[in-house]
Amino acid sequence: xxxxxxxxxxxxxxxxxxxxxxxxxxxxxxxxxxxxxxxxxxxxxxxxxxxxxxxxxxxxxxxxxxxxxxxxxxxxxxxxxxxxxxxxxxxxxxxxxxxxxxxxxxxxxxxxxxxxxxxxxxxxxxxxxxxxxxxxxxxxxxxxxxxxxxxxxxxxxxxxxxxxxxxxxxxxxxxxxxxxxxxxxxxxxxxxxxxxxxxxxxxxxxxxxxxxxxxxxxxxxxxxxxxxxxxxxxxxxxxxxxxxxxxxxxxxxxxxxxxxxxxxxxxxxxxxxxxxxxxxxxxxxxxxxxxxxxxxxxxxxxxxxxxxxxxxxxxxxxxxxxxxxxxxxxxxxxxxxxxxxxxx
Numbered sequence: 001x002x003x004x005x006x007x008x009x010x011x012x013x014x015x016x017x018x019x020x021x022x023x024x025x026x027x028x029x030x031x032x033x034x035x036x037x038x039x040x041x042x043x044x045x046x047x048x049x050x051x052x053x054x055x056x057x058x059x060x061x062x063x064x065x066x067x068x069x070x071x072x073x074x075x076x077x078x079x080x081x082x083x084x085x086x087x088x089x090x091x092x093x094x095x096x097x098x099x100x101x102x103x104x105x106x107x108x109x110x111x112x113x114x115x116x117x118x119x120x121x122x123x124x125x126x127x128x129x130x131x132x133x134x135x136x137x138x139x140x141x142x143x144x145x146x147x148x149x150x151x152x153x154x155x156x157x158x159x160x161x162x163x164x165x166x167x168x169x170x171x172x173x174x175x176x177x178x179x180x181x182x183x184x185x186x187x188x189x190x191x192x193x194x195x196x197x198x199x200x201x202x203x204x205x206x207x208x209x210x211x212x213x214x215x216x217x218x219x220x221x222x223x224x225x226x227x228x229x230x231x232x233x234x235x236x237x238x239x240x241x242x243x244x245x246x247x248x249x250x251x252x253x254x255x256x257x258x259x260x261x262x263x264x265x266x267x268x269x270x271x272x273x274x275x276x277x278x279x280x281x282x283x284x285x286x287x288x289x290x291x292x293x294x295x296x297x298x299x300x301x302x303x304x305x306x307x308x309x310x311x312x313x314x315x316x317x318x319x320x321x322x323x324x325x326x327x328x329x330x331x332x333x334x335x336x337x338x339x340x341x342x343x344x
Contacts, residue, residue: 060088085127154189179216281325299339
């Protein structure tokens, strides 16, 4: 009986070598060990490796868990964590972050939050956020880990310079965490971060949940008062409206229009009317008086608003085969007529 040996590909050989290397250095993360200084040099050399396979990302993330488990007794502990994250995640394209790596999250990884954010190293923070956002399935321990970052994300721009990579990952993290994830630390902090980021439609990509985050923030008292004007305009972008229209859990707050009218925030009110009449036409029947008054005031203050609003609603209706609400037609005509009469 002859034994047939199948030649290994270069990638298979590399994975075998890395696997053996990982088995050799992992025990050195568990003191007491006579070669505690060895892994730092090995990890430093691995940061220079090009075309890193997905298995190295998995290994590096496992090293992070082991290092955290033994953190208090290790030399160069912070350096070991920063190098491990760099090896595992620095090479991944944040705009197309899907890799064959399957990460195993442990309770020890929770220590990474304070250690990495307090290091002040922006790229290492980006590595960590990438580790907890690059998979589409955001649930379980991964969700817990990312939510633990909230208090560090608030005000992060005041402590760490934002590279384009870190900015992109902060946006993705905030989107996945969602509005409710920031309620415990204060929505004001979320609004401060959003105003600093100046997020445009090109930054949102295909992020699921971005429209919901924006809508929830805008409908909060703090959002009404302090969220930058650009986000109100962003809300009526077709891609954002479409994502909200497909969202099953969005709530209409009739106080928004009233508050904007009282504050004489006419530009914001203009955008808000577009949102109301595309997303919730069936839910406005009980608030038509407030809507009519708000639209009369808006049309009086912004003579170009009636035509723009009508184009938005009718364009939406045509593109997505939705009938224009009879309530909109009626209130629009009444408000437009009254505003024309009042205009000298």
